[in-house]
Amino acid sequence: MSDKEQKSAYGLGRAARLNLSLEMLNEMANTGRPMDAVLSSYFRHLQDALERRDRRDLENRVRSVLLHYRRLLWWLKKIKLEPTMRAMLLADMILSENADIPQLEKLCNGARNRMDMLRKEEIAALKRLLGKEINHPDMSDAVQSECPDWAQAGLKKAFGETFTEELAALATKSTSDYRVNTLHTTPEEAQQSLASQGFKTEPCPMSPIGLRQSDAGGPILSETDAFRQGWIEVQDEGSQLVALFAGAKKGMQVVDFCAGAGGKTLAIAAQMQNSGHLVACDVHSKRLSRAKVRLKRAGIVNTQRVLLENTYDKWVKKSRGKFDRVLIDAPCSGTGTWRRNPDSKWSKDETDLSELVALQADIIKSANRLVKSGGRMIYATCSLLPEENEEQIENFLKENDKFTLVKAKTVWEENFETPYPCANEDYLRLSPHTNGCDGFFACVLEKK
Template sequence: MTPSACLQATLDLMSEVDSVARPADAVVSAWFRARRTIGDKERGQILELLYALLRHQARLGWWLVKHGREDMPRNRLLAWLTLKEGKTSDQVKALFNGAKFAPAVLVDHEHALLVKLQGCTIDHPGMPEEVRLECPPWAADPLRRRFKEAFGNEMAALLTSAPLDLRVNPIKSTRETMLGALKDIGVRARPSAMAPYGIRVDERLSLAGLPMLKSGEVEIQDEGSQLVAILVDARPGDRVVDFCAGAGGKTLAIAAQMNNKGHVVACDVMEGRLKRGAERFRRAGLHNIETRLLASETDRWIKRHKGGFDRVLVDAPCSGTGTWRRNPDARWRAREEQGLDNLVALQARILASAARLLKPGGRLVYATCSMLSEENEEQVAAFLGAHPAFRVVPLHEAAPRLTNSSHPDYLSLTPARNDTDGFFAAVMQREASPAPSAG
């Protein structure tokens, strides 16, 4: 593909991301599946530009509004080429040449925009801090309360590219073997800093070129997510529920911890996610997992299995603020009906309902990929206040080797501090029922 063709392909893809309600990664996957003739090199170029535009969306929009232009994909791309790549108007005009597969020729008002932006950079002293840091208005105050003077540093970290982490499946291989296999195919990788089965890949690469991914020897999983699964501390023979399993990333890690022994139930309210999870379970060689489609967080199945499990993981739906560097479009997709208050209320209902599944002495892990206190520490405090049978298991007791948390009792990770996604996890134990009195 020519440079002009790559620009047009990026424009087409960005227009589709803008026009649908689905997350960008899902749109991207479907878009490339329908265009299998695009090579790996060009695919990488298109993706790199798309995600750069998403990471700079607020700033590009600010410049367009400043000059009276509509915030739309083509204008964003013109602004990007000038403000970030430093191209002259003549260089941009050469790319927007109207040839086959190239963007249409510039019109007068587009050329005028390029002239106005010439010599400027993407940041401007007149930008509000939230715009410069690409922080949506609904999240600015909660994140400032959480991070205080570190707010700017944490937001800046969310504007970087997320690393590629793999989790070795101990049922099929070892970390040492997989590191050697990656080296043999020319991939630079190293052991993760905290996760015992984790591998960090130190380069961008096509995942289609990883044979160990197809064989189920490794899975793609952020190091922070791997640590959440470790906190479940599932043992061979246990009965475990992954209450909001999604496509099963943490379910896989938990079942592997159990050495394929015992019973894991992966629950979710979305059938498509569970089906994708089931395919991953088979590929990983895990046979101790059952999938369970729930009608809601209060499904009758929960009442029928009350007190029947040793471990319950609640990886609750959340604002996803901790994943913004991986999913830069997510910060702009918050809808009114999915506001923070509604999410917090849903999390409370899910946590209270899932807790009923736990037997006395069992462990309940509440986790989010959020960095907002309202969804994390405050949610746990509210639960404990309403459920006196539960107590917090401090992190030093639950996982003594995890020493890099920013909270003394809970797992609390951020991209700036830990170079993982932002994660929170609290471990709680249901106290054993008191023995009946002798009298």
């Protein structure tokens, strides 16, 4: 799209936004880029043309297609329409928004910044969807639950009889959660500051340092004083809980081994009251660069960033046995974050999962060397699959008798005043259906 066309896109209204939605979906399908990256790229290019409600409309429309992806494929097969992103977008408008053919013809008239006109065969096929709902009794559990084949066995093993309910929750709209930077303020003060500018929140049910947006109205978060002053960070409640679960204390030596852009690093630094020594490691320089900006804005001074060449970097060997806490927020399939990243379901397969499981095992094998005697290693993922979680820990403990499992309930009671939120006392397992936050797994191993 040319600069001139970009600037005029919003002026063309709903039809132009529908066309932009299709462009975004096609880019994801053709390049494999994640939804967030594609949306951000388009929004930057169109920042002078799009208002807040337009960005929301575009994101919701793209997200709707991805959330209904497998069911839309089922319907397109049933009506014998080629499963293109265009067909999926049009079918979703009928099945999810009760759009009719005249409405679609008006939106798809072939003009500039509009989708091509509907073809006769498209009209004939789409008419068969009128009056239908997105769900159909003939759909299998996997289709209705929007579960990809590569994850189905693991999720059924994890959830058993509640599989359908858990998967349905993973297809709902995610919450907007924020972590309060306790180095600068309290949750109460942050909430009051946000409220004074029309940004309404309420305390998160489990995290003592979390706020959850209760009203979609008000200003953009980045325009609030609380955000500009480094009082709050965007972070799902589940992620906050994992960071606090590490139990880092003032004066400790701590490593965030897979720190990425520093979300949990920031929370741990505040937990340590900006004292001791916190090391944020990662193999991706760009992610660590983003962490630098966030650390500065939050006023963090006790953190060192270390770029690793690989999982077995020489720094790990040199730092053997020096740390009280080692958090491994391991790369994973991200099944627990499908509410936020529905596209990730369809961008992976069995081979990707196998590679991730092998990588996780390597990371544990390397990072455990950093733990001192009496120290703890915290292993966490945002996955809900047993092979990335319990089975990883069981396999590690079989081969390493220097560590013992500390019950998750015990660790929770050491760090939180709220009741333990899980049925399993050995492992912390959070999910949208059970806990209302993203899906996470965490466990604690203590070195003898």
